[in-house]
Amino acid sequence: MTKGNELIFRNFVLLATFTGGVITQFSNENIFVVDMSKVGLTHVPKDLSPKMEVLDMSQNYITELYLSDLRYLPGLKVLKLSHNKIWCLDFSIFKFNRKLEYLDLSHNQLKNISCHLIPNLKHLDLSFNDFEAPPICEELGNLTELTFLGLSASRLQLDLMPIAFLHLECLFLELGHYYMKENERKSLQILNTKALHFVFHPNSLFSIQANISVKALECLQLTNIKLNDINCQVLMEFLSELTRGPNFLNFTITHIEITWKCLVRVFEFLWSKPIEYLNIYNLTIVEKISKEHIIYPRTALKAVKIELVTNRVFLFSQTALYTVFSEMNVMSLTISDTHFIHMLCPKVPSTFTFLNFTHNVFTDSVFQNCYTLVKLETLILKKNKLKGLLKVGLMTKGMLSLKTLDVSGNSIEYNRQDGNCTWVGSIMLLNLSSNMLTDSVFRCLPLNIKVLDLHKNRIRSIPNDVNNLEALEELNVASNALTILPGCGTFSSLSVLTIDSNSISKPAADFFQTCPKIRSIKAGNNPFQCTCELREFIQRVDQASRTVVEGWPDSYKCDYPESSKGTPLKDFHVSQLSCNPALLMATIVGIMLVVAIAMTILCVYFDVPWYLRMVFQWTQTRHRARNIHLEELQRNLQFHAFISYSEHDSAWVKNELLPNLEKEDIQVCLHERNFVPGKSIVENIINCIEKSYKSIFVLSPHFVQSEWCHYELYFAHHNLFHEGSDNLILILLEPILQDCIPNKYHKLRSLMAQRTYLEWPKEKNKHGLFWANIRAVFNVKLTLETERDMEIQI
Structure with a gap:
């Protein structure tokens, strides 16, 4: 296209x-x-x-x-x-x-x-x-809007005149099948085109003899030029008229096969022309290379670029080859993809300000002890065979104006044992990328450097004892093996940091604090561990301007733990609570206190302690009952329970207690119906207590004031220790204050202090649990004969 x-x-x-x-x-x-x-x-x-x-x-x-x-x-x-x-x-x-x-x-x-x-x-x-001749007709001259015209012909004719007055940007002439009659010479005028491009046959010697005049020509390009020592003059005659114009700036030759002698002559010819930029692409040198005497005159040339050189001469003088280039008096020289093994130092102070020798095979010997490149500002030695950083530093010693040095893509190494590095103090930009440098490189750097590129090396960390690079503004350490995001302690002026594609898992949270001047950081494509330690760094990134953190959020993803792998850091959220043990403990204790207080309030409000006591008593009673042998319980028993109560509480006993017990077939002994006439009250009390499985005492302030109730309690308590059984059931009908119990009733005071009693609840919804506790006590079935009951009663 x-x-x-x-x-x-x-x-x-x-x-x-x-x-x-x-x-x-x-x-x-x-x-x-x-x-x-x-x-x-x-x-x-x-x-x-x-x-x-x-x-x-x-x-x-x-x-x-x-x-x-x-x-x-x-x-x-x-x-x-x-x-x-x-x-x-x-x-x-x-x-x-x-x-x-x-x-x-x-x-x-x-x-x-x-x-x-x-x-x-x-x-x-x-x-x-x-086409045999260029397809030019009168109507072609009427295309006043035409800016590009591509033509093809096998011979040139004078009928190019119809297009002589067109204001073209580019005229493209393909003369691949061009032939010329012997001694035929044409004169053509193409007055108004800024760019002229000729394409010739790739396998034919250049033979065009024509005077072509172009008044407004700025750029000339020739493609497929084949020259030997004989027809070399033909090319220069062809160029004589074309390169004369005052606006001519750029001359490009692509695919040229030429002898070394002819190439030197072409250089001599072009050096005197008003050309500013000479570009030669795909140059092939044939036949032989011998010493050619050349003195470059003062020239308008500013830059010479030669790319992709093929040398078909295998035995030649290196000095003859390199001298032609090293003595060029231009400001910019590029010789790339040539496989040159060396380049000579100019003999006299050179005009070079820019040298580019990319993709050659230069070694550490290049430009050593060279003190004539005093104006050189930029030196590019990418993709060569340089190996020692110490040698690279010494190479710059005499380049007093050098600001930019690019030695990327070599095999450069540095060990601290090699000695101290020497650099020219003017270097501001140093590209050491794609080499074999390790952490020690930071001990061999120019002190005044502003831009440093170390990507694709073998750096694992930045040592703390490196020289203070106070002028460093841009640092690129991408694609290394760094595990820690370095701060700016030794790089106080750092504003641009590129550290992506390393092994950084836990960036320091205080990075932005140690680098106050940072305006751009690129740290993506690292194996970030999404844990608490990363939380603060993510917050800092979110707070920073998106123009500061390049590639955010697409290239910043979790690598660990496995459950979060691939998750963008911006979507990774972990609470401050889970990342602060002290805060977490304080929060847990606080929550427990709040829960305890809430539970206490709820328990008091819903009377939970009463329910718990009743359930505990029921459980204990069932447990004790299972541990007493049935035969022992039934040996002398006639009643399930003897009830002792004050007359003032008789209504509750007869209306609540008795009905609920007797409907469960519980035999109850009451003094008004079961005391034997003729016997003393004390004898009847003792007899009833001994013949009852349990003794129920209905406690209330009235009970405390009843002397007979106290006797009954005394004898029941005596039977408790005598028989070794747990036959007392205390029902607290109404609250009794300890101060209201007379001192002489110390038995009652002791029992209420030591034994668990059942409280009669005022709320009806609690009555069911109360009666369940009472019934749980009576799990013994009385098997006494009816006749025996009648005899005892008589």
């Missing part, structure tokens, strides 16, 4: 894909594009949209174009038909395409064209066809 078409295609967005090949539609606002290249077309499709503005049918098998192919595309602006098999073309087929501006018919088989041209054409490419 040519440059003009690239501009049109650059912003197109894919809309749809059709069947029958890779056919895509694009749309950008009002531009409608269809790409039908490389789909095997033999003719123009009939179903094209009339809205189409750009149509690409390059690299197909189309042989002819017809009026009907394009007449229904009135809005067509760009048409690409390069690399087809079109052999004949009548421009009248475009009479309905009045908006056509860009037409590419290069790399076809055209021999003849008509001249019914479209007046709005700006780009017309007819190069790489089979």
Whole structure:
């Protein structure tokens, strides 16, 4: 795709894909594009949209174009038909395409064209066809909007005059099949084009003899030049008129095969021309390399660039080769991809301010003890064979103006045992990336450096005892093995830090505090451990400006723990509580206190302690009952319970206690119905207590005042110790204050202090649990004969 078409295609967005090949539609606002290249077309499709503005049918098998192919595309602006098999073309087929501006018919088989041209054409490419003479006609001179014209011819004719007054940006002439009659010399005038590009046959010696005058020429490019010592003068004569103009700035040669002697002569010729930039790409040196005497005159040249040199001479003098380049009196010299093994130091103080020797095989011996590069500001030695950092430092010793040094892509190492490094003090930018440097490199750096690139090395940490690089503003340590995000303790001026693709798992939370001048940090693609230690760093990043943290949040993801792997750091949240043990403990204690207080309040409100005591008493009673043998209980028993109460509490006994006990078949002994007449009260009390499984005492303030109740309690308590059983049941009907119990009733005072009693609840919803506790005591079935009961009663 040519440059003009690239501009049109650059912003197109894919809309749809059709069947029958890779056919895509694009749309950008009002531009409608269809790409039908490389789909095997033999003719123009009939179903094209009339809205189409750009149509690409390059690299197909189309042989002819017809009026009907394009007449229904009135809005067509760009048409690409390069690399087809079109052999004949009548421009009248475009009479309905009045908006056509860009037409590419290069790399076809055209021999003849008509001249019914479209007046709005700006780009017309007819190069790489089979024209014998340039297809120039009078109508071509009327294309006042034309800026690019590509032509193809096998011979030059004077009929270029119709285009002599066009204001072209570029004229492209493909002369691959050019031939010239013997002693034929042409004079051509192409007055107004800024760029002129000639393409010749790649395997033929350069033989064009023509005087071509271009008044406004700024850039000249020659492609496929083959020269030997004999026809070397032909090229220089060809260039004489072209390189004379006052606006001529840029001369480029691509794919040139030349002898060393001819190359030196070409340099001598161009050095006196008003050229500012000389570019040579894909240079092949043939035959031999011998010493050539050359003295460079004062020149307008500013920069010489030579890229991709192939040397077919295997035995030659290194001095002869390198002297030609080292003595050039230009400011900028680039010699890259040449496999040169060395470069000489200039013999006298040089004008070089920029040297670029990328992708050669220079060793540590280059520029050692060189004191003539005093004006050199930038030195690039990328992708060479440099090995010692100490040697690199010594190389700069005499380069008093050096500011930028790029030695990336070598095999440079440094051990502290090598000695102290010596650098020129003017270096501000140092690129040591893609080498074999370790942590010790920080002890061998220029003190005044501002920009340092150390990415793709073997650095594991930044030592604490490094030299204070107070001027350092930018540091790139990406793609190393760093495990800690360094602070700015020794880099007080650091403002840009690149540390992505390392092994950093826990960045220091105080990084932004130690680096107050930081304005850009790139730390993504590291194996972050998403734990509490990362929490504060994430907060700091969120607080920082998004322009400070580059790549956030897409390249910042968790690597550990496994459950969080791949989670963006911005989505990783952990509470401050879980990350602060002291705060967590204080919170737990606080919560427990609140819960305890709440439970206490709830227990008091719902009378939970009463329920708990009753359940505990029921459980204890059941436990004791299971441990007493049934035969022992039934031996002398007649009643389940003897009830002792005050007369003042008789109503409760008869209305509440008795009904609930007797409905459960519990035999109850009451003094008013079970005392034997004729016996004393004390004898009856003792007799009833001994013949009852349990003794129930209904306690109340009235009970305390009853002397007989006290006797009953005394005898029951005596029976408790005598029999070794637990036969007392204390029911607290009403509260009794300890101070209200007379001192003489110490038995009652002791029992209430030591034994658990059942409280009669006032609330009806609690009565069920109270009676369940009473019934749990009486699990013994009385099996006494009825006759025996009657005898005892008589």
